[in-house]
Amino acid sequence: MRLLLAAALGMMLLTLDAEAASPENFTVDTAEDLVALCSAxxxxxxxxxxxxxxHGFGSGGYHYYKIEALANPEREFVCFKEPFPTRTAVIENFVKWAKKHPQYMENEAMDVLFRYLAETYPCAK
Structure with a gap:
């Protein structure tokens, strides 16, 4: 009986995880939505x-930021260094970081993504 109960609980948890990315997440109202999409x-x-x-959300935000930083170099705060991480690695690490910082999950997705980038890839001052 305990084995059956444990198996049922395990299946429920797998189902919840497998359905983490729902159509509602595509509105990306919060960092929680972005994390759900990025960890589908x-x-x-x-x-x-x-x-x-x-990937498109992150890349688009970063490219906009780079154009802004070219126009205003004094405002640059994210600096990747060689060896440059892959986009996939950055996103995977963002998801891990976000899960360790649940206090930001209800904030704007792009703001939280850039909080992670600034903390992880700061520019030398």
């Missing part, structure tokens, strides 16, 4: 869209 399980029916959206 491959078995999730929204996986391909979620991962591509996550």
């Amino acid at each position: 399980d491959p078995s999730n029916p929204n996986y391909v869209a979620a991962i591509h959206f996550c």
